[in-house]
Each structure stands twice: as structure tokens, then as C-alpha cells.
Amino acid sequence: MLDVLIAGAGPVGLWLAAELRLHGVEVAVVERRAAPDGRSRAVGLQAGTLDTFATRGLAQRFIERGTPVPTGHFGAATTRLDFSAVGAVHPFMLALGQSVTEQLLEEHAVAVGARVLRGQEVVSLTQGPDAVEVVIRAGGTHRTVRARWVVGCDGTRSAVRQAAGIDFPGQDTTMTGWLADVELDDPPTGPLAATGPGGSFLAAPIGDGVHRLAGLSTATMHRGTGEPLTLAEVREQTRALLGRDLGLRNPRWLSRYGNATRQAARYRAGRVLVAGDAAHMFFPAGGQGMNLGIQDATNLGWKLAATLQGRAPDGLLDSYDTERRPAARAVIDNTRAQLALFAAANPEQIALREVWSAALAEPRTNRQWARRIAGFDDPLPAGTEPGGHPLNGTRLAGLALNTPAGAPTAHPLMHHGRPLLLDLGGTTTPCPTDGLERRAATVDTETAHALWRDVTAVLIRPDARIAWAGTDTDPQRRAADCLPTLRTLCR
Ligand SMILES: Cc1cc2nc3c(=O)[nH]c(=O)nc-3n(C[C@H](O)[C@H](O)[C@H](O)COP(=O)(O)OP(=O)(O)OC[C@H]3O[C@@H](n4cnc5c(N)ncnc54)[C@H](O)[C@@H]3O)c2cc1C
Structure with missing residues (x-):
């Protein structure tokens, strides 16, 4: 019998598998797709994620493949967030396509002993007192696998979440943005944000000579996520929002994305847990979804391993739910706030964005929001003693060391x-x-x-x-x- 079966070889499932392997847990990842997903989707590894990778000695292999971006945006405000002030070891966002991130995570997971089985789809599961029976479809056949624990990292439509009876309440998409990963003949000198009565526009380099353009146009924001997006529409909207089209050509990926927002009502049901997009979905503002999911997995890995191996104090595994659900709730709130700014159309809303931009010019406010977006300011764990040291419960940041072995940080x-x-x-x-x-x-x-x-x-x-x-x-x-x-x- 397996210790842990993970459904989904996206970034969250792969990272969780590697974290469990650190403790010798027998883990297999089953993935519906026969081959890796080549879409760039998440193009940012936040500083908090890079610091997490640094705790396992992996940050450098990601940094070598990406482009450091020292600032970020909040709701397309013109004052940018300064990541150099968050206290991170790697104080920047790393622009890197999700397909590369997944490739590096899979290499790491396999190197530490995880099995990644492609072309295999979880279709149902049944929980018993000591194990979970999981039905997996591969080609035309079905087989049953037993595992002591199952983790659904299988995305927003999670079959695991549904089979475990975990509700996913929230709202459907009411407005859409568009994105285009393209080459530019006339690229901007750095990340760009432009706003006006017609909507908002962002452009940033994502490596390999490609830029991501993302916009929310008042003229098109009620089109459905399934409506095809053409290069001609992107060119037209870029001209409308920016005043020029940057010489865009050679699209790598064109897509509409929506603001459907949902969160799992609980992250654990018996021997089944959910993490990443299986546990939360929201408007992809500020590059947070994948990063949040990787932090879910980082929180869960050591707790689940300790539980499996009889080392966990009472309540340790349940603290995964009580810590990570508020963390996602805080991100959901900030993505909603960003969307309100992003979609500002009338004079009052536009004025709000200007006021917010001015507020971000104040260094403390800027640092606070840079920390949040970078993943350094999750809510304190429940049970953090009030009156204890102010560092208790916080994310490690800003500690420079001199150890006998020469480690510069922890x-x-x-x-x-x-x-x-x-x-x-x-x-x-x-x-x-x-x-x-x-x-x-x-x-x-x-x-x-x-x-x-x-x-x-x-x-x-x-x-x-x-x-x-x-x-x-x-x-x-x-x-x-x-x-x-x-x-x-x-x-
Ligand atoms: C346009 C866009 C831009 C984005 N930009 C960013 C960004 O800049 N930064 C950021 O942090 N996030 C961003 N995101 C969000 C990010 O892409 C997701 O949060 C991330 O992919 C979630 O990872 P995951 O591993 O939880 O799920 P997924 O990446 O969805 O992976 C789930 C995996 O499970 C597999 N699967 C599904 N069902 C089954 C089953 N029944 N059995 C077996 N396998 C199954 C799927 O094939 C898939 O491989 C963006 C998203 C979009 C759409």
C-alpha cells in the first residue's frame, strides 16, 4: 500500500511529492495528461517561493532559467511594489513560464524518489478507517490503488475534492481579462502598467524574448472565457489602452481568464486533503495562485509525513486547514480588490486607483503590500500566543548568519x-x-x-x-x- 497518492502533476502536486520524499514517504503522483502542459500560465515565482526553494537548496536552478523582476504591481497602480524591501534572500519576482517551473519541479521530485505516472486519471475514491481506495482510469482500463492518504492537487475541477464531499462555494465569472504571450518589435524598457477609462493594460518580459501582455478592457470584459481570442483583438485592445501596439507578433499563447472565485469549505475530509487550485481559485491578479499553492504544499508536507510516521502531536495535521484557509482567504480578498482597481472605469473608481497609487508611495505601506504579494505576510497561525515575541508565527526573513560552516542565512x-x-x-x-x-x-x-x-x-x-x-x-x-x-x- 502506498503512503500517499497525489492526484495531479501540476506545480503543487510535484512540490508536495518532493516534500514528502524528504521524509522517506512512499508517494506516487498520478496525472491525467499524457505529456506535460506546455502553456506558460503562471509567469512569476514570488520571492517567498524562491526562499522556500532555497530552504531545499533549489532556488538557483530556477533563477538560472528566469528573469529577476525587482518590482510588481497591485491592481495596475502606477506606483510599483518594491520587492527589494521584503527581507527575502532573493528579493525579486522571477519571471519564468509555468511549463519550465513544472519541468524543474518534476526533475526534482523524481530525483528524490517520487513516481510520476502520466496518462492516469483519478475517477473516484472510497475512504476506509485505515486507507483510501482510489479508482484510476488509464487508457480504456480501470484499476484500484490503496493509499493511506490521498491529496487532491488536481486543479479547480478536482475529482478528489468532489469524491471526498468537500464543498467549493463561491461565485462564477462575471468579467474576463485577456492575455497574450507574444514577441514585440517595439518592447517597453521594463514592466509597464497603463490605465484609463477604457480599462487597464500590463506588459512584462517573461524570458526567451517573449512578453506577457494582459488587459482588462471595458469593451470586452463581458465576453466569456470560452470565446476565442485573436491576435487582431489583442492588437486592437493594446492600441486602445496604450495608444500603440508595441509591434506585437508571433503569439505563443492567447487566452481569456475570468474572476470565478471559490474556496474549499475544508481542506481535509478524513484521509483526503486538497491543496493548490483544488482548494482555491480566483482572478489571476498579481501572480499569486501557483505561489499560494506551493506554500500549501510546503505547509502540508512535513505535517503529513509526521502524521504518517507517528511523530505528529495532536492537531498538527489539522493545523494545515486552519493555517492555509485564512492564507487563501487573504489572497482572495486582495485579488478582488485588485480587480476593482484593474476594472476601474468611472471617475470615482479611477480616482480610487489614483489615491491607492499615492498611498503606495509611502514606504511602509509599499513594504507591507510587497510582503503580502511576495508571500511573506500570511496570517499568523491560530494559537500564536498574543503577547509573545513579535516574530512568533511570522515567515523567516532578514536573518543574516555567520555559522561555523559559513551559511549566510538559515x-x-x-x-x-x-x-x-x-x-x-x-x-x-x-x-x-x-x-x-x-x-x-x-x-x-x-x-x-x-x-x-x-x-x-x-x-x-x-x-x-x-x-x-x-x-x-x-x-x-x-x-x-x-x-x-x-x-x-x-x-
Ligand atoms: C491566465 C493565467 C495566469 C496565471 N498567472 C499566474 C501567475 O503569474 N502566478 C501564479 O502564481 N499563478 C498564476 N496563475 C495560476 C496558476 O496557473 C495556478 O494557480 C496553478 O497552475 C495551480 O497549480 P496546481 O498544481 O494547484 O493545479 P494545476 O496547475 O491545475 O494542475 C493540476 C493537474 O492535475 C491534473 N488533473 C486534473 N484532474 C485530474 C484527475 N482526475 N486525475 C489526475 N490528474 C488530474 C491536471 O491535468 C493538471 O496537470 C495563472 C493562471 C492563469 C489561468
Whole structure:
């Protein structure tokens, strides 16, 4: 019997498979498509995702294939978000087509021992007390596979979600934008946003000499997502919104996209979980959908592995739902707000966008929204003690180290995907008396020299969230202070 069967070899399923393999979990990914999806779709890896990849030693292989973009937009506002201020190790958005991202993720997943089985579609499942029976269609035949857990990473129409009886409430598309991945004879010098009474227009390089043009035109926004988009319409709308057509030609991908917005009512039903687009869908504003899904998988991987291997404290797996549903809710809210700005047509709405653009010129506001879009500002986990250290529950950012082995940040110390207890005073934090020795296989300990606020030691979860930050200089008291939090991560 398999430990975990994942439905869907999109970016989320592939990344989850690799995360589970870090812990030796037997995992197979079944994918309906016979061959990889070549469409560029998500063209941005946010800084938060690159930092996640850095915790597994992988960021550089993505960076080598993409184009760093230091700023981003929020709702096509003319003041851009400055990613250099978010405290990331890689402080930029990386323009990279989703097909390349998926190729690199699949190579990594397979290299660490995941099986990716193509041309195989999950059609139904039945849950028992100890396992899930999954019916898979391959060619004209059906077979049944047993797995202890099943994760649906099978996109917005998730068969797994439906078979598990998880509701997906929300709204259907009411307006559409258009996008075109094209070559330009007359490219802009950098990312471009233009707005006016006719709608909004964005252009950004996505590598290989291709630009993504995206627009929301008041004249066409009520066309259905299924209506064909032609290069002539893109040229016409670009001229209407920008005043010139940038010499666009040679389209790689033309598509309409809508604002259908839905979220799974729960992310777990018994032995079945959902992640990525299977758990949430929304207007693709600000390049967040794939990144959010990759963070779902990063949150879930170590918790599911610990549950399978009997190392999980009570409630650890359920915290996947309580942490990730609010994170998606916050992204849904910001995509709706962005769409309101993007679709601004009357003078009042246009004025709102101007006011918002002016607000973003204030550095603190700009940094706050850059952090959100970059994936550094998810809501704090439920149960984060009010009155504790302000870093507790936050995403690791801005910690520069000097370790005996020369690690410049904590990220290279996290390749095993285990919690990391890091003493910043350069002395070994004694194990908490209640048997960290026993937990030694599940927690990494390291020492480093760093001046980081008032912090003397920090416990970092495998998903780069700070579980606990200690300020006591006495090692024994510090260890005792850390212990209750440590017990919530592993037993
Ligand atoms: C126009 C557009 C632009 C976008 N731009 C961005 C962006 O810039 N940044 C960003 O972060 N996001 C962006 N997104 C969103 C992003 O593409 C998705 O959020 C992302 O693909 C979700 O990944 P996933 O792995 O959850 O699902 P998917 O990528 O949908 O993968 C699901 C996989 O499951 C397979 N599958 C489906 N049903 C079954 C079944 N029954 N059995 C087996 N396999 C099955 C599918 O074939 C597919 O391969 C954009 C989306 C669109 C449409």
C-alpha cells in the first residue's frame, strides 16, 4: 500500500511529492495528461517561493532559467511594489513560464524518489478507517490503488475534492481579462502598467524574448472565457489602452481568464486533503495562485509525513486547514480588490486607483503590500500566543548568519525539511530537558553568530515560519521557554 497518492502533476502536486520524499514517504503522483502542459500560465515565482526553494537548496536552478523582476504591481497602480524591501534572500519576482517551473519541479521530485505516472486519471475514491481506495482510469482500463492518504492537487475541477464531499462555494465569472504571450518589435524598457477609462493594460518580459501582455478592457470584459481570442483583438485592445501596439507578433499563447472565485469549505475530509487550485481559485491578479499553492504544499508536507510516521502531536495535521484557509482567504480578498482597481472605469473608481497609487508611495505601506504579494505576510497561525515575541508565527526573513560552516542565512540549514533550533549566540542551545534527545531525529540544532533584534535563539518550522523566538541569554531558561512550542511540532 502506498503512503500517499497525489492526484495531479501540476506545480503543487510535484512540490508536495518532493516534500514528502524528504521524509522517506512512499508517494506516487498520478496525472491525467499524457505529456506535460506546455502553456506558460503562471509567469512569476514570488520571492517567498524562491526562499522556500532555497530552504531545499533549489532556488538557483530556477533563477538560472528566469528573469529577476525587482518590482510588481497591485491592481495596475502606477506606483510599483518594491520587492527589494521584503527581507527575502532573493528579493525579486522571477519571471519564468509555468511549463519550465513544472519541468524543474518534476526533475526534482523524481530525483528524490517520487513516481510520476502520466496518462492516469483519478475517477473516484472510497475512504476506509485505515486507507483510501482510489479508482484510476488509464487508457480504456480501470484499476484500484490503496493509499493511506490521498491529496487532491488536481486543479479547480478536482475529482478528489468532489469524491471526498468537500464543498467549493463561491461565485462564477462575471468579467474576463485577456492575455497574450507574444514577441514585440517595439518592447517597453521594463514592466509597464497603463490605465484609463477604457480599462487597464500590463506588459512584462517573461524570458526567451517573449512578453506577457494582459488587459482588462471595458469593451470586452463581458465576453466569456470560452470565446476565442485573436491576435487582431489583442492588437486592437493594446492600441486602445496604450495608444500603440508595441509591434506585437508571433503569439505563443492567447487566452481569456475570468474572476470565478471559490474556496474549499475544508481542506481535509478524513484521509483526503486538497491543496493548490483544488482548494482555491480566483482572478489571476498579481501572480499569486501557483505561489499560494506551493506554500500549501510546503505547509502540508512535513505535517503529513509526521502524521504518517507517528511523530505528529495532536492537531498538527489539522493545523494545515486552519493555517492555509485564512492564507487563501487573504489572497482572495486582495485579488478582488485588485480587480476593482484593474476594472476601474468611472471617475470615482479611477480616482480610487489614483489615491491607492499615492498611498503606495509611502514606504511602509509599499513594504507591507510587497510582503503580502511576495508571500511573506500570511496570517499568523491560530494559537500564536498574543503577547509573545513579535516574530512568533511570522515567515523567516532578514536573518543574516555567520555559522561555523559559513551559511549566510538559515535556509541552507533546512535542506532536510525538519524543524531547526538555531542558537544565535554561537553556543549550543542545551536540549530542552524533556527529551530533545529523543526528538533528535526530528529536529536539527545549529549554532550561529548573529545580531538579530533581541533574539538569542529561534525555532524555525520546516516551512520557514518562526515557531518561537527566545530572548533569554541563559541557555537553561531559554530551553525551558522553547519546550512547549517544540512539543507542538514533534513528539
Ligand atoms: C491566465 C493565467 C495566469 C496565471 N498567472 C499566474 C501567475 O503569474 N502566478 C501564479 O502564481 N499563478 C498564476 N496563475 C495560476 C496558476 O496557473 C495556478 O494557480 C496553478 O497552475 C495551480 O497549480 P496546481 O498544481 O494547484 O493545479 P494545476 O496547475 O491545475 O494542475 C493540476 C493537474 O492535475 C491534473 N488533473 C486534473 N484532474 C485530474 C484527475 N482526475 N486525475 C489526475 N490528474 C488530474 C491536471 O491535468 C493538471 O496537470 C495563472 C493562471 C492563469 C489561468
